[in-house]
Amino acid sequence: MEGSLxxxxxxxxxxxxRRISRAVQESYGFDFSNYALSSFRRRLExxxxxxxxxxxxxxxxRMIKDPVFFNFFLKEITVNVTEMFRDSSFWREMRDKLLxxxxxxxxxxxxxxxxxxxxxxxxxxxxxxxxxxxxxxRITATDINSDVLKVAQSGxxxxxxxxxxxxxxxxxxxxxxxxxxxxxxxxxMRIDPRLLRPVTFQEHDLAREGSIGGFDLVLCRNxxxxxxxxxxxxxxxxxxxxxARGSYLAIGTMESLDGTLVKAQFAKGNxxxxxxxxxxx
Amino acid sequence: xxxxxxPYKAIVIGGSAxxxxxxxxxxxxxxxxxxxxxxxxxxxxxxxxxxxxEALSIKSNIKVVEPFDKQxxxxxxxxxxxxxxxxxxxxxxxxxxxxxxxVSYSRPSIDITFESCGFAYKQKLLGVILSGxxxxxxHGIRKVxxxxxxxxxxxxxxxxxxxxxxxxIESHKPNHIYSSQKIIDFLNLINR
Ligand SMILES: C[S@@+](CC[C@H](N)C(=O)[O-])C[C@H]1O[C@@H](n2cnc3c(N)ncnc32)[C@H](O)[C@@H]1O
Numbered sequence: 001m002e003g004s005l006x007x008x009x010x011x012x013x014x015x016x017x018r019r020i021s022r023a024v025q026e027s028y029g030f031d032f033s034n035y036a037l038s039s040f041r042r043r044l045e046x047x048x049x050x051x052x053x054x055x056x057x058x059x060x061x062r063m064i065k066d067p068v069f070f071n072f073f074l075k076e077i078t079v080n081v082t083e084m085f086r087d088s089s090f091w092r093e094m095r096d097k098l099l100x101x102x103x104x105x106x107x108x109x110x111x112x113x114x115x116x117x118x119x120x121x122x123x124x125x126x127x128x129x130x131x132x133x134x135x136x137x138r139i140t141a142t143d144i145n146s147d148v149l150k151v152a153q154s155g156x157x158x159x160x161x162x163x164x165x166x167x168x169x170x171x172x173x174x175x176x177x178x179x180x181x182x183x184x185x186x187x188x189m190r191i192d193p194r195l196l197r198p199v200t201f202q203e204h205d206l207a208r209e210g211s212i213g214g215f216d217l218v219l220c221r222n223x224x225x226x227x228x229x230x231x232x233x234x235x236x237x238x239x240x241x242x243x244a245r246g247s248y249l250a251i252g253t254m255e256s257l258d259g260t261l262v263k264a265q266f267a268k269g270n271x272x273x274x275x276x277x278x279x280x281x
Numbered sequence: 282x283x284x285x286x287x288p289y290k291a292i293v294i295g296g297s298a299x300x301x302x303x304x305x306x307x308x309x310x311x312x313x314x315x316x317x318x319x320x321x322x323x324x325x326x327x328x329x330x331x332x333x334x335e336a337l338s339i340k341s342n343i344k345v346v347e348p349f350d351k352q353x354x355x356x357x358x359x360x361x362x363x364x365x366x367x368x369x370x371x372x373x374x375x376x377x378x379x380x381x382x383x384v385s386y387s388r389p390s391i392d393i394t395f396e397s398c399g400f401a402y403k404q405k406l407l408g409v410i411l412s413g414x415x416x417x418x419x420h421g422i423r424k425v426x427x428x429x430x431x432x433x434x435x436x437x438x439x440x441x442x443x444x445x446x447x448x449x450i451e452s453h454k455p456n457h458i459y460s461s462q463k464i465i466d467f468l469n470l471i472n473r
Contacts, residue, residue: 011400011424014372036377038369038397043381081380225350225378228371232351254363254378256349 010045016056017041023060028070030144031207032077034231043077050076078145079226082116083161084123084178085168086221087253091127092172093273098248099131102216108137111215111242113206113235114223115141118152119165122181124219125195130175134198140212142204153201155191157182162189206235211242218242221252229260236262243278250275289317289407289471291354291370293398293425295391295418296411297324299441301336303411303461308341308359310465315343315472317407319359322368322394324387324413334361348376362389369397385417395421404429407471409464411435413445423453433457435464 017040021032032040044059053059063070085091102108115121121141128134143149157165162178169178182189204212206223218239224232239249240262249266251274257263266276296304300323325333337345337359347363353375354360362368366378367389384390391410395418398406408425410418412435426432432455437443439460449455459467 036369036371036379038371038377038400039367039379039381041400042369042379042393042397079379079381081382222380225380229351229373229375252350254347254349254366256352258349259351259353 010048010054012041012045012048012056014041017044019056020044020060023064024070027064028067029208030074030205034207034228034234036226036228039079039226040077043079047073047076075145075147078148080116080145080148082119082222083168084119084126084157084165085172086120086123087273088168088171088173090250090253090273090275091123093271093275094250095127095131095172097271098217098250098275099127099133102248103131103133105216106136108133108217109213109215110137110139111212111218112139112141113204113218113220113239115143115149115152115201116145117148117157118155118201119157120219120221121152121199122155122157122191122195125191125199126169126174126178126181127172129181129195134195137198139199140215141199141201142212144203144205144207146203149201149203153196155193155196156185156188157191159184159187159189206238207231210238213242214244215242215247217248217250219250221250221255223252224255225252233261236260240265240278245278245281247278248275249278288405288473289431290402290405291318291320291398292407292409292468293320293322293395294409294411295322295395295413295421295445296435297387297391297413297415297417297442297445299412299414302441303435303464305337305340306461307465307468308337308343308345310469311342312469312472313342314357316356317472318354318356319343320354320362320368320370320394320398321345321359322362322389322391324389324391324415324417325364333364337361348378350378351375362394364389367393369393370401372401385415387415387417391418392421396424399425399428399430402428402430404431406430407433409433409435410446410449411461412440412442414442415444416448418445419448419452422449422455426453426455431456433459433464433467436460 265280267279345359348360369377434446434449434455437446440446
């Protein structure tokens with residue numbers, strides 16, 4: 001059935017979602033075929049509603065013909081909502097239980113997979129700086145969306161977002177004030193550029209690319225929730241192959257390795273939050 | 282009139298201000314074994330992660346849990362949309378979570394959960410809107426009906442805050458408008 005109701009009522013079915021991802025893959029290579037149907041379908045409907053496109057055929061035609069339009073589609077279809085110190089109890093546990101472990105190492109390599117506009121990376125940097133560990137880390141932060149990566153790299157955060165970040169930082173119980181790390185520039189806040197020194201930002205598509213090296217810690221939070229179980233398993237095995245035994249994987253607060261194919265390779269130990277230690281070779 | 286009950290695969294319930302006492306009463310009045318999974322999308326304080334499940338569990342006859350992403354949906358459970366995430370249903374009978382933008386200032390959004398339940402369960406879904414202070418859910422419950430599901434709205438006259446049930450009634454023609462006691466009776470009746 002072709003979705004062509006009034007735009008507000010637009011509903012696209014499973015076969016139409018498949019048609020769209022097939023067309024995207026054939027023309028541009030991106031692979032959305034294993035995204036979670038519920039949210040991907042909703043993102044498609046939202047995009048069509050905003051663009052006032054009432055049929056899937058029209059959407060596909062425009063995407064194939066117009067690479068600029070497709071690029072815009074790509075940016076809109078991913079969910080980039082993020083906060084600093086999101087789930088403060090997770091970051092407290094990182095600081096109190098994981099950092100002392102990592103600090104035993106001479107060098108620490110960290111991968112933020114799906115870093116969006118950078119808030120999660122900034123959180124890590126501030127936490128490391130407060131622990132006096134900034135000098136020994138190398139961070140690789142990746143995302144499929146080049147626009148958010150540019151924002152992340154710029155070190156700028158919309159001043160309007162700072163209130164929530166502040167609140168999260170307060171419940172993280174950091175040993176300073178968040179404003180200490182930022183400088184105001186009109187309506188944005190710029191993070192102290194010295195903090196960003198250990199970070200490399202790069203485009204990376206978890207659906208199509210594999211490991212980018214060995215790490216002591218991989219963070220992938222609120223990214224795999226947009227994937228179906230098959231893709232989650234594939235991505236988790238990429239992470240697993242990026243981690244030596246004794247290294248760590250941190251996932252989102254409402255995610256779980258239960259029921260995944262890598263479950264046996266990881267253990268939570270005495271972490272209460274979703275931090276796992278790789279136990280197999 | 283209650284005609285022959287259909288075999289429902291799920292019951293989705295939405296509410297905000299004033300719905301808490303109704304939900305606790307429902308959960309404490311369900312006859313066990315209750316065979317239909319309950320999916321609860323209730324507005325609550327942002328960034329408050331714990332406490333709600335415990336509060337709902339105290340008198341509940343079935344287990345109340347916050348599902349993690351891709352968790353399988355089983356009978357005998359009430360699944361509560363976790364704070365700061367939207368809760369959706371996948372076709373393989375499991376949940377998906379999402380951090381998309383707020384809808385009607387809410388995350389979780391009742392509209393999102395209802396629409397996705399409607400899409401997945403079609404006529405095998407019962408959608409229930411309870412007391413609440415905004416219009417979230419009005420669009421979702423209309424979708425549930427459009428997908429073939431049955432809809433039930435708490436009588437605005439009996440609701441602590443009538444905005445949400447009133448909006449639900451204005452958005453579509455519900456199958457039933459019931460008081461909380463009749464809602465409980467109905468939920469027990471369809472549990473064959
Ligand atoms: C909701 S944000 C999560 C940001 C951050 N990790 C957090 O927890 O706040 C999800 C991010 O995943 C990215 N993403 C989606 N699909 C991806 C893929 N195939 N490869 C890499 N990143 C992807 C999106 O672009 C988006 O920035």
